Amino acid sequence: MKMYLRLVKALIAGVEPSNNEKKRNRVFYYVMSVIAIFGIMLPMGFFVGVIMYALTNALFPFGTQENAIELFLHLISAFSFVFGLNVIFTVFYFSGDIENLLPLPLRPYQIIGSKFTAALISESVMEFLVIIAAFAGYIIGSGVPFYSWAIAVIGMLTMPVLPLIYCGIICMLVMFFTRFVKNKDTVNKITGLFTFLLILGIVILISRSGFDTQKLIAAVSTPDNTVIMVMNCIFPQVPFLVRSMSMEGLGILNLVIYIVINVAAVALFMLAAQGLYFGSVTGVGQGSGKKKDASGFISRMKLRPVSVTYFKKELRLLVRTPAYFTNCFMINLMWPVLLYLVFVLQGHTNFLDSFIYGIYSGNEETVLLYILCITAASVLVTAVNCIASSALTREGKHFAFIKYIPVPYITQINVKALLSIIVSGAGMLIYVIAACVWLKTSFNFTAFCCFISLLSVTFATYLGIYMDSVNPKLVWDDELNALRGNYNIFFNMALAIVLEAVICAGAYLLFRFTGLGALMIIIILTSLLMVLTAAAYLLCRYKATKNIDELGM
Amino acid sequence: MIKFENVTKTYNKTVRAVDDISFEVKGGEIVGFIGPNGSGKTTTMKLLTGIIRADAGKITVNGYNIRKDPIKAKESIGYIADSPDMFLRLKGTEFLELIADIYHVPDELRRERVEKLAETFGLTQALSSPMISYSHGMRQKMMVIAALMHDPPVWILDEPMVGLDPKSAFELKNLMREHAKSGNAVFFSTHVLEVAEKLCDRVIIIKNGKMLYNGTLEELEKKNPDNSLENIFLELTEK
Numbered sequence: 001m002k003m004y005l006r007l008v009k010a011l012i013a014g015v016e017p018s019n020n021e022k023k024r025n026r027v028f029y030y031v032m033s034v035i036a037i038f039g040i041m042l043p044m045g046f047f048v049g050v051i052m053y054a055l056t057n058a059l060f061p062f063g064t065q066e067n068a069i070e071l072f073l074h075l076i077s078a079f080s081f082v083f084g085l086n087v088i089f090t091v092f093y094f095s096g097d098i099e100n101l102l103p104l105p106l107r108p109y110q111i112i113g114s115k116f117t118a119a120l121i122s123e124s125v126m127e128f129l130v131i132i133a134a135f136a137g138y139i140i141g142s143g144v145p146f147y148s149w150a151i152a153v154i155g156m157l158t159m160p161v162l163p164l165i166y167c168g169i170i171c172m173l174v175m176f177f178t179r180f181v182k183n184k185d186t187v188n189k190i191t192g193l194f195t196f197l198l199i200l201g202i203v204i205l206i207s208r209s210g211f212d213t214q215k216l217i218a219a220v221s222t223p224d225n226t227v228i229m230v231m232n233c234i235f236p237q238v239p240f241l242v243r244s245m246s247m248e249g250l251g252i253l254n255l256v257i258y259i260v261i262n263v264a265a266v267a268l269f270m271l272a273a274q275g276l277y278f279g280s281v282t283g284v285g286q287g288s289g290k291k292k293d294a295s296g297f298i299s300r301m302k303l304r305p306v307s308v309t310y311f312k313k314e315l316r317l318l319v320r321t322p323a324y325f326t327n328c329f330m331i332n333l334m335w336p337v338l339l340y341l342v343f344v345l346q347g348h349t350n351f352l353d354s355f356i357y358g359i360y361s362g363n364e365e366t367v368l369l370y371i372l373c374i375t376a377a378s379v380l381v382t383a384v385n386c387i388a389s390s391a392l393t394r395e396g397k398h399f400a401f402i403k404y405i406p407v408p409y410i411t412q413i414n415v416k417a418l419l420s421i422i423v424s425g426a427g428m429l430i431y432v433i434a435a436c437v438w439l440k441t442s443f444n445f446t447a448f449c450c451f452i453s454l455l456s457v458t459f460a461t462y463l464g465i466y467m468d469s470v471n472p473k474l475v476w477d478d479e480l481n482a483l484r485g486n487y488n489i490f491f492n493m494a495l496a497i498v499l500e501a502v503i504c505a506g507a508y509l510l511f512r513f514t515g516l517g518a519l520m521i522i523i524i525l526t527s528l529l530m531v532l533t534a535a536a537y538l539l540c541r542y543k544a545t546k547n548i549d550e551l552g553m
Numbered sequence: 554m555i556k557f558e559n560v561t562k563t564y565n566k567t568v569r570a571v572d573d574i575s576f577e578v579k580g581g582e583i584v585g586f587i588g589p590n591g592s593g594k595t596t597t598m599k600l601l602t603g604i605i606r607a608d609a610g611k612i613t614v615n616g617y618n619i620r621k622d623p624i625k626a627k628e629s630i631g632y633i634a635d636s637p638d639m640f641l642r643l644k645g646t647e648f649l650e651l652i653a654d655i656y657h658v659p660d661e662l663r664r665e666r667v668e669k670l671a672e673t674f675g676l677t678q679a680l681s682s683p684m685i686s687y688s689h690g691m692r693q694k695m696m697v698i699a700a701l702m703h704d705p706p707v708w709i710l711d712e713p714m715v716g717l718d719p720k721s722a723f724e725l726k727n728l729m730r731e732h733a734k735s736g737n738a739v740f741f742s743t744h745v746l747e748v749a750e751k752l753c754d755r756v757i758i759i760k761n762g763k764m765l766y767n768g769t770l771e772e773l774e775k776k777n778p779d780n781s782l783e784n785i786f787l788e789l790t791e792k
Contacts, residue, residue, distance in 0.1 A: 295668075295677070297644075297646040297680060297681055298646065298664055298667050298668055298671075298680070299664060301646070301649075301650055301653065301660065301663050301664050301667065302660055303653070303654060303657065303658070303659060303660050303663070304654050305654070306654050306655050306657075308654075309650060309651050309654035309655070310651065310654075310655075312647075312651075313640065313643065313647070313651050316642065316643060316647065317640065317642055317643070320642040320683075321642055397636060397638070398634070398636070398638070398639040398640070400599070400602075400604045400634060401634075401639060401640075403602075403603060403604045404602040404603060404604050404627060404630070404632050404634075405627065405655050406623075406624045406625075406627035406628040406655065406656070407624075407655055408624065549606065550606065552564070552605045
């Protein structure tokens, strides 16, 4: 047990920023923590809690109020499974610490147990918040006994365990039985692609099934809901946890069953680790070792502007590194699919109808809302893919390269910014153009939408690079750890969301309460974005370059 | 070619990694930088290449002040860092192309140098593969090729022999001699006293950020006639 705890501590220390990094900019961390807590975490928690409270209340008359929390817990478990697959693959088989752990006299279950716990803790912080918020909504809405709060805390901490155990067992089985696939890049990219296809498949299935929100609410209100029954087979622990809150007398028994299921799953997992892990982890390699004669390559070597070659290097590293490919590149394809899912789930609503009609008829308010949506989405996409906010972090231990080559820091920053603008911008423009074509907007309006989208992306890009320059996380042992537990990315996202919320809300309120027309508001918005982009660029030119210069390696 | 004048560098306001050090490396000289682990060798190299800033003092490379004219100074340097694990997902050719473009090496010259250096270090076959598939020694050889590709007047090499096989170490030593013979400066750190003995015109010994000795090994041996070089070094650094 002592060994297990020490390993967990060591592994978590590898993901979290070091104390030195925190000390370097204590004020920055405090300010950004406040923005992140009040800008993202609390509003999100509040939102989830309110939704759960409303759903619980709505189902109360049917006596099926626990169905809402049960369905939610199933969804969150499915979410954990889908997004945990790639993480568990990397943590178990491809992280940099494996070479140090394997020669130690440790048993497979000790390595897997500690790695699993470290991954669970570092991956589930936001999930914990969402789960406890949902429980809060349910407990208040349903009026279950006071001790339910204690059960909710147990549920919060243990809910992601089973989905991640599924991921772990699948990973070990795949790696054990496909020993010929010993290439990190191939496996990581396949799991990334699998995750994407899985989400895409779910979206297609839902959209083809003629999904209707009313039908769902009606279905959830019935005691024998088929969806929940199917999900109960996949995640059997969920109903017992919910019943432990709602069933007086038998509550304790249900809680015991919930704990027994989890303990049994962990025991089975450890048994699987003992039997499968060493047989599947030894010999895992990175990259391909195929060697071809390079004389052809050498004869084609040609002098190009340094910005072009530097850009190619940045792009190659982004696309060829599986962790970056999945989290920075593929995410640009993933989010529109998720957005589409939201639309599908909403079904045929009056709001959507009136929105489309508003665009067709040139309604000022709708057009303004459309532009604000594009701006907000562009900033959010750029912040979420973190190409900009990890631009310096991704250099890791060879950060010194930036400093000893004879290329001005601002040139290097601009190239890194260009990569973010192109990747984020391309992702955005595809969907902006598609939406404009679908809404049959004029060419000029479509062009303006593209312009304001790119402007927002550029602003978010330079802001992200500046944020990363303040305190880049340069100590990490594998690329996924450069992104995991990286406060800069999270803080940048929080700042982008808060700024965008202020800008969009401000623009909309100006429109509603000042009598200014939508055109004037859009002109003000565009001018403001231009000023902000220029300010973010200047921040990079003068402050980020200074930050880079002052960073010791 | 290298002027290091009264340079001081302190980490976290407490650890003096480089303490008021001054030395010079002239053109045509090979100077070895020796000292125990944590003595300040890598910090000195990083100060010279502009990776970190000095708290006090002046550093000039090839006549250019590293703070006031960093680009010109950096263009004059060929630097091998202490870790060769760099941009491992790039192919060897892609990495060398990046370096050649950074230092504006003309087409013909880059082809000629890559071919020659890759052959010298036995890397021609490996250049088309991603560097992640290279061994530590192969990665170190890549760093050597990258540092020498633009034929800079000043070589700053941080433990360049680490990981190299005997043949490659021999070739590198020859290249260092040839480079110095052509009037250029070579400044390198090492833990291997035999290498310093055979290769260097002069050595600088450093401990706890302070310079203990700056001169030829012959002079050092003359001052301590009954002692081996190893003993002299140990006595100096363990005082």
